[in-house]
Each structure stands twice: as C-alpha cells, then as structure tokens.
Amino acid sequence: MKTETTYSDSDLDRGKCSCCGDISDEILIEDGRCIECIEEEIFYESTMRGL
Ligand SMILES: [Zn+2]
Known part of the structure; x- marks a missing residue:
C-alpha cells in the first residue's frame, strides 16, 4: 500500500x-528532513500499528 501524503x-x-x-x-x-525519511517513518509507524 502506498502512502498518499501530499x-x-x-x-x-x-x-x-x-x-x-x-x-x-x-x-x-x-521538520528538517526529506520527504523520503518522513514517508519511511510514516510507513514504519503504520506497520507497527498493523502488528
Ligand atoms: Zn532524508
């Protein structure tokens, strides 16, 4: 699933x-971070919630 953050x-x-x-x-x-890192964090958090 792709995150749709704009x-x-x-x-x-x-x-x-x-x-x-x-x-x-x-x-x-x-934030001071690139979108890639932010998306990665969002993905990681959603994965943790899923488990
Ligand atoms: Zn980065």
Missing part, C-alpha cells in the same frame, strides 16, 4: 536532510 511547495525547500544527510529539493521546512 505537501505544498511552500512547505518544501532545498536543503540537507537532518536524518539521512542527503541534499534534496524536498526538505520539509518544519
């Missing part, structure tokens, strides 16, 4: 992810 352009900026350290155009400003 972010607006104003929420995103180019920068360095505080989690994986990658330079990305999709850093969530509020």
Whole structure:
C-alpha cells in the first residue's frame, strides 16, 4: 500500500536532510528532513500499528 501524503511547495525547500544527510529539493521546512525519511517513518509507524 502506498502512502498518499501530499505537501505544498511552500512547505518544501532545498536543503540537507537532518536524518539521512542527503541534499534534496524536498526538505520539509518544519521538520528538517526529506520527504523520503518522513514517508519511511510514516510507513514504519503504520506497520507497527498493523502488528
Ligand atoms: Zn532524508
């Protein structure tokens, strides 16, 4: 199952992810992490809930 999380352009900026350290155009400003890391966390949490 794919997570359908959408972010607006104003929420995103180019920068360095505080989690994986990658330079990305999709850093969530509020969070400081790239979308990939955030999606991974959401997926992990939903998996834990499922078990
Ligand atoms: Zn990251």
